[in-house]
């Protein structure tokens with residue numbers, strides 16, 4: 173039987189999930205800086221390792237290939253690293269193996285943004301750079317947004333970011349994580 177080492181809370185990776193454009197990359201970077209930890213953006217790490225952009229990978233290798241690469245990288249990071257801040261891609265958490273690894277080994281924060289805020293404020297910023305949005309009507313994107321919520325609902329902690337600037341959201345995450353550390357692992 174596989175022996176599972178329990179990682180102390182303070183050493184667990186902090187993992188940001190949520191819909192594309194919610195701010196995982198932006199806020200993850202800030203959280204890492206505030207906690208003096210290394211930051212890994214899974215999308216950027218895939219691009220670095222494969223020497224191509226994510227839109228190029230979708231176009232040349234297909235989405236199924238991207239999802240496999242994404243899943244293997246996240247499961248590896250969750251199993252073999254500690255003390256990192258990980259920002260996932262927006263669709264990664266839809267994969268069950270990814271959810272299982274993140275929830276078992278890390279502390280998962282859901283960046284929760286309403287459809288109305290997303291549509292008005294984020295869509296214009298990311299519309300051209302996310303292949304999943306390509307050739308979709310607004311109604312189809314809305315459907316995808318709500319379809320994905322049941323996966324994102326499986327988290328350890330949630331930050332409602334509708335009215336928050338990235339800096340404020342990062343401060344809330346840091347405050348929440350320090351509170352958790354102090355309550356569950358005092359005197360460390």
Ligand SMILES: Nc1ncnc2c1ncn2[C@@H]1O[C@H](COP(=O)(O)OP(=O)(O)OP(=O)(O)O)[C@@H](O)[C@H]1O
Pocket residue numbers: 190191192193194195196197198199215259260261262263294297298302333336337338339341
């Ligand atoms: N709290 C915020 N307020 C306003 N704009 C924000 C906020 N957080 C991020 N942004 C902006 O929204 C855009 C998308 O942010 P970001 O790339 O961090 O999202 P993401 O969740 O990592 O997306 P993806 O899932 O596609 O990787 C960027 O232009 C960023 O500057």
Ligand SMILES: O=C(O)C1=C[C@@H](O)[C@@H](O)[C@H](O)C1
Pocket residue numbers: 191192215226260261262263264301302303304
């Ligand atoms: O929401 C998604 O499915 C995606 C979001 C991005 O972060 C990238 O991982 C990619 O463009 C797919």
Ligand SMILES: [Mg+2]
Pocket residue numbers: 196197198213215259260261
């Ligand atoms: Mg990102």
